[in-house]
Amino acid sequence: MxxxxxxxxxxxxxxxxxxxxxxxxxxxxxxxxxxxxxxxxxxxxxxxxxxxxxxxxxxxxxHAEVTRQSVARKRVELGLRRYDRADLEAHREAGTTLDIRVLGMASIAADVSPELARAAIASVEVMGSLQASPAVKAALADRLR
Structure with a gap:
């Protein structure tokens, strides 16, 4: 944000x-x-x-100190984090998956298909707002924390 x-x-x-x-x-x-x-x-x-x-x-x-410690301990990205098709394709091609942890807003680009999202994203934990297409959110529903 x-x-x-x-x-x-x-x-x-x-x-x-x-x-x-x-x-x-x-x-x-x-x-x-x-x-x-x-x-x-x-x-x-x-x-x-x-x-x-x-x-x-x-x-x-x-409570800034509590937040700072928690962000460091949980390895959370702070602010706005955008994931586009190229990011996710690179992970899929490398055989790796993302564990998305964001305090703020995580945004998955509109051109990301549900299939690509499932292949490249292992888990999603957003303290704030997750912006993604309804189809991508549905595809990741079992991976949302």
Whole structure:
């Protein structure tokens, strides 16, 4: 996932917009939601989403050392990792398979066939988002962790 800083708010916080993002639904108690709405009405945050994104980033930063250790221990790639047909064909031809481990987004190119994906990918573990055609996802269903 690529992030771009678009500008600074009047409170000198960077306003960050994601080129690709995943929509989630969360349940909050009425009192928590009321606190968020109060902060938005006082212009501390632009909207509820701004508050939630900021809270998530703050918690990720707070636990950065745990994440760093886990990424190193599990040998996870961090960020956006794209697998194209040429990558997978090279593994198939070499007789090797990939164990995909990504924290962020893993993307399998649209020109990758389900057969090639099964031949070249041994396992997939994505903490974040996996982008692939429905056919490729179905072909790898038994290899997803």
């Amino acid at each position: 690529e992030l771009a800083v678009l500008g600074l708010s009047d409170r000198t916080r960077p306003v960050v917009r994601s080129a690709d993002s995943e929509k989630i639904t969360i349940n909050l108690g009425y009192v928590d939601l009321g606190h968020i709405d109060l902060l938005v009405s006082e212009s501390v945050y632009a909207n509820r989403s701004d508050f939630i994104r900021t809270a998530v980033r703050n918690q990720i930063e707070r």
